[in-house]
Amino acid sequence: MADITIQGLEDAILERIRKRAGSNHRSLEEEIKDILTWGVEYIERIQTLTVGMEPMKMPKPFDYAAQDESLKEARAFREHIRKEHEEYEQGTPEREAEEKEWEAEKQKLESQNRQWEAEKKQREENMRKWSDEPPSPEPTIEKV
Numbered sequence: 001m002a003d004i005t006i007q008g009l010e011d012a013i014l015e016r017i018r019k020r021a022g023s024n025h026r027s028l029e030e031e032i033k034d035i036l037t038w039g040v041e042y043i044e045r046i047q048t049l050t051v052g053m054e055p056m057k058m059p060k061p062f063d064y065a066a067q068d069e070s071l072k073e074a075r076a077f078r079e080h081i082r083k084e085h086e087e088y089e090q091g092t093p094e095r096e097a098e099e100k101e102w103e104a105e106k107q108k109l110e111s112q113n114r115q116w117e118a119e120k121k122q123r124e125e126n127m128r129k130w131s132d133e134p135p136s137p138e139p140t141i142e143k144v
Helices: 011-023 028-049 064-090 093-132
Strands: none
Touching: 011 028
């Protein structure tokens, strides 16, 4: 077996390996061997599984210029909508004519509804009246 020396290993990493070795009841040397063995086997398995696959493409760096352009477009659209809303709220002759038509239609429908309600009330009243009247006697025919 070969001996290796690792230079420049950060103290924090070495301390983490020591803690791991202690919790696994192994020496520092045994823990490092286990980590290296496991790492090499893992990498080989991944390489075996990915044979024939295209390598992963790294995402493109974020395009801040395009983001700024998108924000400018969104703000311009929002401003356009705000202006349209203001114009709508101020009113136009076409809008006022439309509102008058709607109001006239509304009044017509309300009048029709009142008429129907009155007719319904009259029918209900007639039904009560007819049900309160005593039945007329049936005509009898006398035999001679």
